[in-house]
C-alpha cells in the first residue's frame with residue numbers, strides 16, 4: 001500500500017517494481033511490516049466491530 005509511492009535510492013525506480021536487490025529487499029521488508037493486516041485492515045476492523053456488536057447484542061438479549 002504505502003510502498004507504492006516509495007522511490008528506491010539505488011535505482012531511482014519505484015520500489016514496488018522491484019528492479020534491483022535494494023528494491024526487492026525494501027519491498028519484502030515493508031510487506032512484512034504491513035503483515036496480514038496490511039491489505040484488509042479497514043475491512044477487517046469493520047467486520048470485527050460488527051461481530052463484536054452482534055455478540056454484545058446477543059449477550060444483552062440473553063441476560064435481560
Ligand SMILES: [Zn+2]
Pocket residue numbers: 008009010011012013015019020021022023024
Ligand atoms: Zn532499486
